[in-house]
Structures are given as C-alpha cells and as structure tokens.
Amino acid sequence: MLIMILSTLYSVFSELFKISPPGLVPFVAPVFQSSSLASTYKNEFFATLIMIGLTFAPGKWIAVTQPKTVVWAVHALTVIAADVLGGGQHVNPAMTLAMVSMNKCTGGLSEAYTRISGQMAGGLISFPLFHLFSSSFHLNSLGGPDYARVSDNNVSAVALLARNEFFATFWLCIAVCVLNFQCNFGKYHYWVKQTMTAVIIRVLIETFSTTGPAMNPMLGTAWSVFAYGSFPTYTSHYFIYWISSILGALVGALIYTLYAGGIFCGKQIKGLKSSKQVAPVKKKKQ
DSSP, rough: OOOHHHHHHHHHHHHHHHOOOOOOOHGGGGGSSSSHHHHHHHHHHHHHHHHHHSSHHIIIIIITTOOOHHHHHHHHHHOEEEHHHHHHHHHHHHHHHHHHHTTOOHHHHHHHHHOOOOOOOOHHHHHHHHHHHHHTOOOOOOOOOOOOOOOOOOOHHHHHHHHHHHHHHHHHHHHHHHHHTOOOOOOGHHHHHHHHHHHHHHHHEEEEEEEOSSSSSSHHHHHHHHSSSOOOOOOOIIIIIIIHHHHHHHHHHOOOOOOOOEEETTTOOOOHHHHHHHHOOOOOOO
C-alpha cells in the first residue's frame, strides 16, 4: 500500500518537476510563513508576473510594427500600469535591500528575504509562462537582459560590465528615492511621479544598454535560467547582475540619505538638507 502511494506521489512529482522552472522550489518555501509575510510574498510574486508581462511586451510585440517613439510611450504606460496593478511592490531585490538599508521596510531582513523570494519565484515562472502565451498566439517570444559572454578570468571586461549595472541601478535608486520621498506633485502626485519614473527607466535602458540593463538582479537571473535552461555557472553573472547592482542601489541609498537625512544601515544621519534647515541665525552686530 505504501509503495503504491509513494509511486503515485513520485509520478506526480516527476511531472511537476519537468514543467517547473529550475531552482523554483527554494523560493516557494517563504509562502508558508506567518500570514503577514505570506501576504507580502504573494504580493511580490504576482506584481513580478504583471511587471514582466507588461513591461517586456512592447519591445517584442509592438516594436516590430511601430516606430521607436510609440514603443517608448507604450513602455511608459505599461510601467505605470504594472505599478498600479501590482500594488506598488518592489519587484527588485536591489531596491528591496536599499529600502531595508534606509529603514523603509518595517520587517527588516525577514521582510527583505520574503520579498526577494517572491520576486525570484515570480521571475522564474514569468518567462516560461509568457513564452507559452506568445507561442499560442504566434507572437515573438519575450527577451531579457543579457550581455556578450566574457571569461571569468577577464577581470577588466567583467568590471566594465559590472560598472554598467552599478550606475544603472544607482541612478534608478536615486530617482525612486527623490520622486517618492522628496517630491510632491499635489493632487496628481502618483501619476506624475510614476510617469517620471517610467521616463527615467527608459532613459537608463537606452543609456546603459551593454548589459540590458537589468537594473534588477531577479530579471538578470530569471531570464538567464529560462534562456539557457539552468542557473548560470559562471561567477561573472552573479557579480554583474547581483553584486554590482545591489552595490549601486546601496550607494544610491547612502547618497540620498546623506542629502535628506534619515537612517542608513542602522545609523542616524542628519543630512545636508536637514542641516541647512536648522542652521543657526546669525546675530546682528550691535
């Protein structure tokens, strides 16, 4: 009896394993946490699905028949739509860690781990899911961030590629912090700041094109897993898309905090803006 049950379970597991993206299982585990963190996980998971589906489509499904300006406009609209439909989630491990460093995530590293797991699970499922969709309707398959392979021993070449992701994510982080924490556009604040965010993302994509850019470790790895069938085995991939991208976001968060003041990595920083606001008034000479 036990053998029969185990055989049936194995058959089911084998079929599920064949159709599931490589490496998905570890990123599913956090869904079984406390209800609040499980909700955070689900939000990031579905927001990532929406973000990839909407923002990657213009380049493959619209660009073939429309001029570049139209594609850019549609991309801007899909960036806004993805944020609205996704509930304003991070959908980016680098930005999640930047927010944690600035004490913007109340759950700290536990919340960060949960968010990043949801993002990775969403990313690993998104590309094969939308590939199935595009194949069914005879559309071009979605692409993803990639770069010309270089040897792990070619330190200077890897460093150049890493610099590309560092600065792309650095400027993305600066833009997100300024638009979300400093600007106030009044009644239409959300729509104005999201439109500006979309424009900045497009500018960064055009400016830092060497590595895609991903500006998002999840996108770099999730696409590579789908495109090549397994997690990358070369060190340079993780250094370019994870280490340099996260460093770019953290440096961006630090620069912003040095200006605006606040907490960075547990340390209270007064900030240049705060110092100017409380500058002592000089006494007039008698």
